[in-house]
Amino acid sequence: MSSSPSPLAWDNLESNDLLNRAMEAHYADIMAAVRRKGHPRSTVMDVVHDLYVKLAAQPDILRNKRSIKAFLCRSAINLGIDRLRRESMEARLFSGTEREALSVASVGTAPDRQLEIEARVAILRDAIAELPTRRRVVFILHRLHHLSPDEIAAKLNISRNMVDRHLRRAFAHCLDCLL
Numbered sequence: 001m002s003s004s005p006s007p008l009a010w011d012n013l014e015s016n017d018l019l020n021r022a023m024e025a026h027y028a029d030i031m032a033a034v035r036r037k038g039h040p041r042s043t044v045m046d047v048v049h050d051l052y053v054k055l056a057a058q059p060d061i062l063r064n065k066r067s068i069k070a071f072l073c074r075s076a077i078n079l080g081i082d083r084l085r086r087e088s089m090e091a092r093l094f095s096g097t098e099r100e101a102l103s104v105a106s107v108g109t110a111p112d113r114q115l116e117i118e119a120r121v122a123i124l125r126d127a128i129a130e131l132p133t134r135r136r137v138v139f140i141l142h143r144l145h146h147l148s149p150d151e152i153a154a155k156l157n158i159s160r161n162m163v164d165r166h167l168r169r170a171f172a173h174c175l176d177c178l179l
Helices: 007-035 041-056 068-094 098-103 111-130 133-143 149-156 160-178
Strands: none
Touching: 007 041, 007 068, 041 068, 111 133, 111 160, 133 149, 133 160, 149 160
């Protein structure tokens, strides 16, 4: 038993038929338009093929176009430009000397730098522990919980000036311990 295509499938066939006829009728013009933008012949064929694949996935895109030829040429040129940009970026990304590669910042930290950071964190932990209780609470609320001085003042029922004083002294103490 053969099944007949659904109405939606017929619409896609008709739209792809329009695309097929348009590509066939304007193939040479599309190729020439892309070639004029400086692409070699092999790349031009790839661009035109990519255009067909993209448009086949959007079957209704050619309907109601005033000039299908102009649309196809402009779309192919834009795909060619995108391809040149991508190739240029890839060339920059994957070319270079070993010296250039070594000059790029590393994502990870060097082992000695990591040890230095851990030592500084330990010093800061000790410095914070040495702070008087109220000053330590103000400092922790500000630096770790990201509360504003006004929020800290309201939470601890102290004046904003007192919060500022506690923060200045806590920062000075931590800085002294690090130096």
